[in-house]
Amino acid sequence: MGGKPGGVFEGLDKRSQERHRAIQAARDAAAGYDSDDANANARVPWGSRSSDEGSDSDGAAAKDRPQAEAPKKPKKPKVKKPKVTVADAAALIDAESLAAHLVDISASYENQEGIQLMRFADYFGRAFANVSAAQFPWAKMFKESPMPKMVDVPLSHVPEPVCKTASDWISQRSPDALGEFVLWCIDSIMSELSGPTVGPKGAKKVVQQTPKAQVAIFVVLALTLRRKPDVLINLSPKIVGNSKYLGQEKLPIIAWVINQASQGDLVSGMFSWSHSLFPTVCAKSSGNPQSRDLVLQLLERFLTTPNASKARAMLLNGAVRKGERLVPAGTLDLFMRCTFPVPNARVKVC
Structure with missing residues (x-):
């Protein structure tokens, strides 16, 4: 306590002054840096900024510039698939392979003949899978070709050993199963002739196509039909008498079906023609002349195949079938009136 008055605070004042000077010096230094930086910026013209600013500016400009398009890969030329005709596909069918397939499905589906017949159809579906519609325009062919030319379409392309193997197997199936199978085949063909059908409230419902049906x-x-023509006799009233199988565009298919049965048994074909087809199509004098002409072409085919004398002998020997006349009296009368109409009932065939 013996020092000068105020000596107690002298050290504190000195340290405070030193801190004040240090703070002031820091402020002056900061102010001098800002001034130099501002002057430097003032001296540097736009577009000559620092490398960092330049890189940012270049990056922004790069975003504005359109991106260079990547080089387009050259398109590979489409490889055209070779055209496969019906004859080409049929020639590749092997009778031994078919026989093995039939043995296999007969064992796998022993008591299910319907499935066996579907698998039978699947085999040929795979065989002809590569044949395009353009190679087999059957609707156009049936419309434009005469009846004699269509009788062997498309079976004429299938090798004889394959036909024999298939026919032998078909002969062992029951009539009921074969009848359902024949009806399924005909429905499959007819479905491709049918366009979209109008459903409830005008909605269009497309008829489902049968895979590989062509x-x-x-x-x-x-x-x-050639192996079991009798099947058609039981089906004819259901087919020809049903409106869904009638119509100018469907008639050639029905005529072709009856013609196939006649290849196996001429009497069966004639029976279906006289009991079902002819009375249905030609009963009305106002019927379509083209339809009538097609039906009469089929009769002419019966009477000239394979030759006139043999055909007549076969038909005369089969004049009565299962207690029914081959040509009923009503059909004969209708046929005579269509063939020799009275003058005022004659219609010119277009």
Whole structure:
């Protein structure tokens, strides 16, 4: 306590002054840096900024510039698939392979003949899968070709050993199963002739197409009808008498079906013609002349195949079938009136 007055606070004042000077010096230094930086910026013209600013500016400009398009890869030329004709596909069918397939499905589905017949159709479906519609325009062919030319379409392309193997197997199936199979085949063909049908409230409902139906269905149907023509006799009233099978565009298919049965048994074909087809199509004098002409072409086919004398002998020997006349009296009378109409009832065929 013996020092000068105020000596107690002298050290504190000195340290406070030093801190004040240090703070002031820091402020002056900061102010001098800002001034130099501002002057430097004032001296540097726009577009000559620092490298960092330049990089930012360049990045922004790069975003504005359109991106360079990547080089387009050259398109590979489409490889055209070779055209496969019905004859090409049929020539590849092997009788031994078919026989093995039939043995397998007969064992796998021993008590299910319906499934066996579907698997039978599947085999030919795979065989003709690569045949395009353009190679087998059957609707156009049936419309434009005469009846004699269509009788062997498309079965004529299938090798004889394959036909024999299939026919032998078909002969062992029951009439009921074959009848359902034949009806399924005909429905499959007819569904492709049917366009969209109008459903409730005008909605269009497209008839489902049968997979691979184009060639294969015609082949298996012809094979079945030629081996078991009797099946058609039971089905004829259901087919010809049903409106869904009637119509100018469908008549050539029905005529083709009856013609296939006649290849196996001429009397069966004639029976279906006289009991079902002819009375249905030609009963009305106002019927379509083209339809009538097609039906009469089919009769002419019966009477000239394979030759006139043999055909007549077969038909005369089969004049009565299962207690029914081959040509009923009513059909004969209708046929005579269509063939020799009275003058005022004659209609010019277009």
